[in-house]
Amino acid sequence: MLHVANLKAVVDGKRILDGLDLDIGPGEVHAIMGPNGAGKSTLSNVLAGRDGYEVTGTATLDGVDLLTLTPEQRAAQGLFLGFQYPIEIPGVGNAYFLRTAVNAIRRERGEDEISAVEMLALAKEHMALLEMDPAFLSRSVNAGFSGGEKKRNEVLQMSLLQPKLAILDETDSGLDIDALRVVAEGVQRLRHPERSMLLITHYPRMLEYVRPDRVHVLDRGRIVRSGDHTLATELETTGYGVPAGAGAPA
Amino acid sequence: MRASAKLLERHLPPGRRAAEADGVVEWLDAHGMPDNHDEAWRYTPVEAIVAALESAAPAPSTKPAIDRALVDELAGDHGGPRLVLVDGVLVPELSDGLDAIEVTWERSFAAGAGPAHEPADGFDALSRLAGAGTSVLRLSADFSPLGPPVQVVHVGLSGAAVHPRLVVHVAPGSAHHLIETYASLDTGSTVNATTELVVGRDATLTHHRVQVEAPSTVHVGRTHVDQAAGSTVRTSSILLGAAIARAAVHVRFAGPGSSLVVDGLYLPKGEQRHDTVVTVDHAASHCTSAQRFRGVIDDVARGSFSGHVIVRQGTVGTDADQSNRNLLLAPTAQADTRPWLEIFADDVRCTHGATVGRLDDEALLYLRSRGIPLAEARSMLVAAFAAEVVEAMGPVSLRERVATAVAAQVGEARS
Numbered sequence: 001m002l003h004v005a006n007l008k009a010v011v012d013g014k015r016i017l018d019g020l021d022l023d024i025g026p027g028e029v030h031a032i033m034g035p036n037g038a039g040k041s042t043l044s045n046v047l048a049g050r051d052g053y054e055v056t057g058t059a060t061l062d063g064v065d066l067l068t069l070t071p072e073q074r075a076a077q078g079l080f081l082g083f084q085y086p087i088e089i090p091g092v093g094n095a096y097f098l099r100t101a102v103n104a105i106r107r108e109r110g111e112d113e114i115s116a117v118e119m120l121a122l123a124k125e126h127m128a129l130l131e132m133d134p135a136f137l138s139r140s141v142n143a144g145f146s147g148g149e150k151k152r153n154e155v156l157q158m159s160l161l162q163p164k165l166a167i168l169d170e171t172d173s174g175l176d177i178d179a180l181r182v183v184a185e186g187v188q189r190l191r192h193p194e195r196s197m198l199l200i201t202h203y204p205r206m207l208e209y210v211r212p213d214r215v216h217v218l219d220r221g222r223i224v225r226s227g228d229h230t231l232a233t234e235l236e237t238t239g240y241g242v243p244a245g246a247g248a249p250a
Numbered sequence: 251m252r253a254s255a256k257l258l259e260r261h262l263p264p265g266r267r268a269a270e271a272d273g274v275v276e277w278l279d280a281h282g283m284p285d286n287h288d289e290a291w292r293y294t295p296v297e298a299i300v301a302a303l304e305s306a307a308p309a310p311s312t313k314p315a316i317d318r319a320l321v322d323e324l325a326g327d328h329g330g331p332r333l334v335l336v337d338g339v340l341v342p343e344l345s346d347g348l349d350a351i352e353v354t355w356e357r358s359f360a361a362g363a364g365p366a367h368e369p370a371d372g373f374d375a376l377s378r379l380a381g382a383g384t385s386v387l388r389l390s391a392d393f394s395p396l397g398p399p400v401q402v403v404h405v406g407l408s409g410a411a412v413h414p415r416l417v418v419h420v421a422p423g424s425a426h427h428l429i430e431t432y433a434s435l436d437t438g439s440t441v442n443a444t445t446e447l448v449v450g451r452d453a454t455l456t457h458h459r460v461q462v463e464a465p466s467t468v469h470v471g472r473t474h475v476d477q478a479a480g481s482t483v484r485t486s487s488i489l490l491g492a493a494i495a496r497a498a499v500h501v502r503f504a505g506p507g508s509s510l511v512v513d514g515l516y517l518p519k520g521e522q523r524h525d526t527v528v529t530v531d532h533a534a535s536h537c538t539s540a541q542r543f544r545g546v547i548d549d550v551a552r553g554s555f556s557g558h559v560i561v562r563q564g565t566v567g568t569d570a571d572q573s574n575r576n577l578l579l580a581p582t583a584q585a586d587t588r589p590w591l592e593i594f595a596d597d598v599r600c601t602h603g604a605t606v607g608r609l610d611d612e613a614l615l616y617l618r619s620r621g622i623p624l625a626e627a628r629s630m631l632v633a634a635f636a637a638e639v640v641e642a643m644g645p646v647s648l649r650e651r652v653a654t655a656v657a658a659q660v661g662e663a664r665s
Contacts, residue, residue, distance in 0.1 A: 075621035091634025101620035
């Protein structure tokens with residue numbers, strides 16, 4: 001599924017990722033934890049295709065080289081990034097946005113486009129599971145949404161787009177207990193033998209709902225430790241065992 | 251020889267000078283044509299407009315070779331009575347529903363004139379002298395306010411210089427919708443257009459002015475609105491076409507308790523120049539005005555907006571708001587924005603805001619990360635930027651035409 005080898009990323013002359021290796025098999029859920037500035041968000045940005053990084057190394061999804069593709073081509077290959085800070089887009093209706101995205105992906109896959117009516121029904125079905133008010137469909141994308149509503153909207157998009165690989169960048173941050181439960185259950189529902197996930201998180205609480213197959217500790221741009229789900233609990237009591245952010249820029 | 255004298259010699263019909271000039275020739279002699287030193291013409295390529303008039307032929311007197319299908323294609327049809335003017339002359343055979351409304355075609359520029367006012371500028375003066383005639387439309391209280399809009403379509407056909415004048419009287423207490431469309435074939439027309447809207451006491455008028463002329467056209471237009479007490483006006487100016495297009499909107503509150511929304515879009519691309527100049531004259535108390543203009547500018551085009559608010563001495567309770575936002579789609583595109591507030595009264599609430607920006611990279615990445623191709627993502631963001639103005643337009647047929655033009659503004663993808 002996802003194969004990352006010797007991945008390096010430099011921004012403004014600073015090396016943020018420094019030879020990162022990571023392999024996630026089909027259906028596996030991996031978590032990446034680590035101190036601030038370890039390079040967690042850079043990893044998700046580089047995989048999703050954000051501009052501004054000098055990138056070397058390998059990153060393939062089912063054998064397809066991701067690094068040469070545009071962000072939309074990566075999405076069409078089945079990559080989904082749940083943003084740490086979902087972007088507000090005033091003037092673009094959420095329902096229209098969801099349908100445009102779903103149809104763009106369906107077109108790429110050679111599938112029929114979905115009608116506005118079908119889309120509405122499908123979105124409402126998924127929104128009910130996420131305890132989202134259907135009124136969010138008629139609002140602008142994320143505009144004026146609370147932190148929790150934005151994260152639910154991310155999980156909604158993921159569930160509609162049905163990606164092969166979902167990278168969730170701190171989807172659990174800024175959520176109260178109830179919102180965390182709803183979002184985590186939403187993620188858990190999307191686990192599938194043919195769908196892999198990479199959860200980037202500071203906190204082990206999310207991982208109590210979505211038990212990962214592997215947990216990795218990222219520090220100064222490389223993976224310094226890996227283990228099973230018990231590693232997350234251990235880290236909560238012992239810390240990362242490295243000075244927070246040492247040597248790595250935020 | 252001064253430019254104004256040259257233009258008069260070229261465009262004034264024989265015999266008009268003595269018979270109907272009524273002091274306008276003298277006004278033009280005294281004032282001449284505007285230039286970039288005039289505040290309201292600071293951003294207008296005024297020399298190029300004068301040059302276009304100097305080289306353009308006067309309108310032909312032959313019968314125009316055009317059919318309804320072409321008018322529909324150029325201007326759309328939004329239902330309701332439709333006046334069609336070709337090269338500045340009303341053509342009844344191409345028009346529809348003239349018997350449902352009170353409309354006359356007069357040779358005189360003074361026909362149906364509203365409250366007397368001096369020429370706004372040399373182009374206005376020239377249009378009074380050189381125009382083929384004036385369409386005078388009287389919208390009465392009888393004509394159904396709930397019916398479809400009254401349309402006035404101008405088609406530039408021969409590549410001539412034309413000076414169409416439209417005077418609209420909106421009867422006291424009535425409510426009407428008027429759509430003006432300026433279209434042309436790509437024959438190099440020069441259009442010097444005047445619209446005068448005289449809105450009666452407690453009347454309501456919605457007015458859309460849509461300029462969709464061919465790329466070789468030069469357009470200089472003005473809309474003068476006179477609002478009696480208690481009236482409500484919404485007027486929009488949409489600049490889409492022409493090589494150079496200037497739209498001036500001048501609104502005067504003649505009586506108290508009136509409200510105005512004046513909004514619009516300008517979408518220059520290629521080497522186009524679009525200039526919008528709005529003046530709102532709060533000459534009466536307790537009036538509310540809101541200006542809301544959006545510019546989307548691409549390539550090496552330039553879009554300009556000047557918003558002038560005058561609050562006269564002795565008035566009270568004025569509420570004037572102005573907003574102008576510009577989106578530059580290319581590093582070589584240019585925007586000018588200029589609020590110009592002249593306030594001679596104390597009891598005033600006056601706000602203004604202006605921005606010039608680019609498409610939001612974060613929003614683009616967000617859309618693209620969901621699989622939406624770059625060109626489509628750009629188009630979505632541009633449509634969202636213009637939505638505030640576009641969504642307020644009606645009927646649906648007009649809104650969709652404008653929305654399509656906005657979408658076409660972002661044809662090719664750039665990363």
